[in-house]
Amino acid sequence: MGFGAIIIGDEILSGRRQDKHLAKLIELLGERGLMLSWVRYVGDDRARLTQTLRETLATGDIVFSFGGIGATPDDHTRQCAAAALARPLRLHPEAEAIIRAKFGDEITDHRLQMGVYPEGSDIIPNPYNQIPGFAVERHHFVPGFPVMAWPMVAWTLDTHYAALHHAEDYVERAVTVWEAYEGRLIDLMERICAEYPDVTLFSLPSFAEGDRRRSLELGVKGRKAEVDAAMASLCQTLSERGYDWEDK
Known part of the structure; x- marks a missing residue:
């Protein structure tokens, strides 16, 4: 079982809005x-959204879906979730009570x-405006507004x-190697992968600018x-080869 994200909206794909949810979700997960x-x-x-939800529901993963749960004509997430689940849409009694309490005499069918x-x-x-999101089958649907x-x-x-x-013994460590070229360190990377097959190695170059x-x-x-053993071996070799490096 993993964690997944669905980020919904034409405005993201067209570039009218920049997605902020991905970085924040990674942060919220990482803190835990x-x-x-x-x-x-x-x-x-x-x-497309209905098909996406059918596929993600089949994974059994814990999924956070951002956007499209309002009541305007371009909000389809609630309807698509129902279609993907082959379930009818129902007015949730607790949600109804919250919405009625919020709007009082100004309540409408639209709200x-x-x-x-x-x-x-x-x-x-x-907690911001009291209008709830909803969760079903490990999928958690929240508004598109970050606040x-x-x-x-x-x-x-x-x-939940x-x-x-913090149930898994999982860590990530890295160093910044200055003035290094990936091609000149491939043999070191291959050796670390061979000697420590249960860790995942990554390499991210940045060019001078x-x-x-x-x-x-x-x-x-x-x-x-x-990870500690692999990094000790990696850093020792970097030092032996004369590279200037520092912990991330």
Whole structure:
């Protein structure tokens, strides 16, 4: 079981808005010793979003979906989730009570639509404006607005998945190697991969630009004991070869 993200909206795909959810979700997961396995970006197309949700529901992963749960004509997420689950949409009684309490005499059928979810859903509290999100089958649907979405994701992680926090012995370590070329360190990378097959090695080059020096971020991720051993070997070899490096 992994963690996934679905980020919805034509405005993201067209470039009218820049996505901020991916970086924040990685941060929220990382603070709890968790990591993101995958992400999908989808526009406001009902057929494509419904198919995406069918596929992600089949994974059994824990998924956070951002956007499209309002009641305007371009909000399709609630309907697509119901279609993907082959369930009817129902006005959630707790969501109805919250929405009625918020709007009082100004309640309308249109506003109540924001509490209509696939049958069997639970609500996700919204501390910003009280209009809830919803969760069903390990999929957690929150608004596209960061000020609402991020506290709702944090609440979900702490309320429903606290047992998973820091449950895995997983770490990531890296060093910055200055004035290094990937091609000249491939033999070292291959040796680390061969000697420590249970860790994952990564290499991220940065080119010289302006005042920035050429560098290579070189690291490994996996279980702590194996990562520590692999990094000790890697750093020793870098020093022996005369490279200038520093911890990330």
